[in-house]
Amino acid sequence: MSSKSYSCTMEDRAVIAAIFIAMDEDGDHRLSREELKKGLDRFGIKDLSDTDAEAHPAADKRAKLRRAFNEMDKDKNGSLSEDELYEGLRQAGINVSKSEVSKLATNLDKDGDGKIDFEEFVAMFDE
Numbered sequence: 733m734s735s736k737s738y739s740c741t742m743e744d745r746a747v748i749a750a751i752f753i754a755m756d757e758d759g760d761h762r763l764s765r766e767e768l769k770k771g772l773d774r775f776g777i778k779d780l781s782d783t784d785a786e787a788h789p790a791a792d793k794r795a796k797l798r799r800a801f802n803e804m805d806k807d808k809n810g811s812l813s814e815d816e817l818y819e820g821l822r823q824a825g826i827n828v829s830k831s832e833v834s835k836l837a838t839n840l841d842k843d844g845d846g847k848i849d850f851e852e853f854v855a856m857f858d859e
């Protein structure tokens with residue numbers, strides 16, 4: 733159980749950019765608060781920064797991300813394969829291609845084991 737915290741590298745930025753592109757509905761390359769909310773809602777992550785998050789924002793966010801992560805982890809092995817990530821995003825209504833997911837997965841996969849574990853998944857939503 734490591735609780736590594738990742739500093740924001742160029743790669744993180746690329747990942748965030750990929751998510752933004754997926755959520756950027758009007759294609760103006762800016763992610764409005766509404767678009768972000770809608771995007772996260774599709775993952776079942778609601779009101780990330782709203783009232784109920786005020787008391788324990790970090791813990792609350794992690795709990796929500798944990799639920800989204802478990803939802804996507806179809807074989808329940810505790811990590812997301814590229815396919816699971818792809819299916820999860822598609823099911824969330826985010827229209828990504830296999831090659832985009834592949835790029836995203838590579839960026840997210842900090843330890844290079846080919847799978848996205850929970851910490852790596854959480855890092856995607858950290859700014």
Ligand SMILES: [Ca+2]
Pocket residue numbers: 805806807808809810811812813816
């Ligand atoms: Ca899995």
Ligand SMILES: [Ca+2]
Pocket residue numbers: 840841842843844845846847848849852
């Ligand atoms: Ca990994």
